[in-house]
Amino acid sequence: MIEASIPNPYTPAPVPANPAERGRRDPEETMSRDQIEAIQFERLRWTLHHAYENVEAYKEHFDAHGVHPSDFKELADLAKFPYTDKEFLRKSYPFKAFAAKGPELRRIHASSGTTGQPTVVGYTDNDIATWASLVARVLRNAGVKPGDRVHNAYGYGLFTGGLGAHYGVERCGAAVIPMSGGQTEKQVQLIKDFEPSAILSTPTYLLTIADGFRKMGLDPRETSLKTAVLGAEPWTEEMRREIEQTFGLDALDIYGLSEVMGPGVAGESAESKDGSHIYEDHFRPEIIDPFTDEVLETGHPGELVFTSLTKEALPIIRYRTHDLTRLLPGTALPGHRRMGRITGRSDDMIILRGVNLFPSQIEELALQIPALSPHFTLEITRPNRMDEMAVNIERRPEFSRQDAESGARVLQKEIKTKIGSSCTINVVEPDTLVRSSGKLRRVYDRRND
Ligand code: DLL
Numbered sequence: 001m002i003e004a005s006i007p008n009p010y011t012p013a014p015v016p017a018n019p020a021e022r023g024r025r026d027p028e029e030t031m032s033r034d035q036i037e038a039i040q041f042e043r044l045r046w047t048l049h050h051a052y053e054n055v056e057a058y059k060e061h062f063d064a065h066g067v068h069p070s071d072f073k074e075l076a077d078l079a080k081f082p083y084t085d086k087e088f089l090r091k092s093y094p095f096k097a098f099a100a101k102g103p104e105l106r107r108i109h110a111s112s113g114t115t116g117q118p119t120v121v122g123y124t125d126n127d128i129a130t131w132a133s134l135v136a137r138v139l140r141n142a143g144v145k146p147g148d149r150v151h152n153a154y155g156y157g158l159f160t161g162g163l164g165a166h167y168g169v170e171r172c173g174a175a176v177i178p179m180s181g182g183q184t185e186k187q188v189q190l191i192k193d194f195e196p197s198a199i200l201s202t203p204t205y206l207l208t209i210a211d212g213f214r215k216m217g218l219d220p221r222e223t224s225l226k227t228a229v230l231g232a233e234p235w236t237e238e239m240r241r242e243i244e245q246t247f248g249l250d251a252l253d254i255y256g257l258s259e260v261m262g263p264g265v266a267g268e269s270a271e272s273k274d275g276s277h278i279y280e281d282h283f284r285p286e287i288i289d290p291f292t293d294e295v296l297e298t299g300h301p302g303e304l305v306f307t308s309l310t311k312e313a314l315p316i317i318r319y320r321t322h323d324l325t326r327l328l329p330g331t332a333l334p335g336h337r338r339m340g341r342i343t344g345r346s347d348d349m350i351i352l353r354g355v356n357l358f359p360s361q362i363e364e365l366a367l368q369i370p371a372l373s374p375h376f377t378l379e380i381t382r383p384n385r386m387d388e389m390a391v392n393i394e395r396r397p398e399f400s401r402q403d404a405e406s407g408a409r410v411l412q413k414e415i416k417t418k419i420g421s422s423c424t425i426n427v428v429e430p431d432t433l434v435r436s437s438g439k440l441r442r443v444y445d446r447r448n449d
Pocket of ligand 1: 111154160161230231232233234235253254255256257258259262263264321323342345
């Protein structure tokens with residue numbers, strides 16, 4: 001047990017022995033906003049004490065900003081506490097931000113990121129139980145039931161996607177097929193033979209699996225799959241439509257990040273299909289202006305910030321995710337706010353001759369053109385001291401080169417009028433761009449090469 005001067009008000013609910021009961025909703029899901037905020041207050045008060053007393057880096061950080069956990073007297077007081085970010089965790093590499101250092105520590109994951117050393121995250125038994133219960137929540141709300149089979153194509157290993165999703169499937173009473181990412185032919189074979197009703201994958205990797213079906217002479221619409229729970233990278237409503245039509249299933253969102261837990265911080269309900277609900281009995285979200293750091297009202301777009309409410313091994317206070325979105329009132333889970341689609345990460349934003357743009361904007365426009373496929377990359381160069389962007393995009397195999405070229409001209413015009421950037425479009429042949437088995441890299445910035 002990790003001690004703090006005030007007792008931890010939370011313990012994870014026991015796993016029902018009867019698998020059929022694992023299909024039941026958690027009582028917190030149907031709570032009102034007032035009830036959720038009352039829970040948030042109690043749990044946040046404990047989290048602040050726990051972080052301050054058990055993690056030296058938090059004590060130094062709070063002391064440097066002249067705040068103490070006893071300054072937290074109402075929810076709004078959270079704003080008195082300083083933000084944290086990747087740099088805060090990086091400086092604590094590998095374990096200095098952990099409150100659990102001894103036998104309480106049960107698992108370690110890490111997120112690789114694109115640069116520098118990985119960010120290391122840790123879990124106690126209770127953290128793992130909570131995590132599984134939240135992924136189970138996402139899956140239940142997406143329509144997965146006890147007795148279902150679920151194909152898990154998230155990568156297993158240090159990445160939180162594979163194992164995080166794995167225990168969530170078991171927790172909701174379904175059977176997990178731990179396929180991991182890659183080996184697309186084998187994915188196709190197992191989906192065909194094991195007949196899962198649901199698949200967990202990144203949206204772009206699911207498109208690769210669809211290609212795999214076609215290559216084996218199979219129609220992706222003929223599979224047993226009824227639900228896809230997709231996340232780990234930004235995706236658009238147009239991509240949702242593409243995937244749903246390709247497989248004839250319901251595609252729903254799952255959101256999360258390693259530092260805050262992993263997959264299952266938020267999930268989308270099949271009944272409303274209107275964005276992921278953040279599980280606010282475990283995470284308090286805020287939206288801030290990424291430039292002025294000011295906290296914005298619900299509904300305003302900005303950067304998502306999270307504070308954990310129940311995490312033991314790695315409490316996280318006002319963590320800046322760099323994910324750009326907005327908070328919206330709850331619908332299917334009225335006490336929990338939803339997040340809008342992530343339009344991009346502030347560190348993925350391309351600044352092209354002064355115009356800010358995100359790959360998701362290109363995805364949205366490209367997918368409206370029938371002859372162009374969702375497989376594209378963006379290549380940015382600076383040949384004559386001027387930024388240039390090329391969109392390399394595959395034509396759909398069922399359309400001619402000529403159709404794709406005229407589609408490309410439409411796309412070029414759309415990018416100019418809707419985003420404000422001039423670019424060139426290179427139509428390439430089907431199946432020539434690199435596929436990824438997990439998170440896809442779309443942007444190749446070669447301006448400094
Ligand atoms: O990607 C955790 C995860 C695994 C989520 C499987 C969902 C499914 P990280 O590797 O730490 O963790 O990357 C976190 O991925 O800050 C977002 O930028 C992005 N991301 C995750 N889910 C979504 C989503 C996992 N549903 C980073 N939509 C986050 C858009 C997402 N972006």
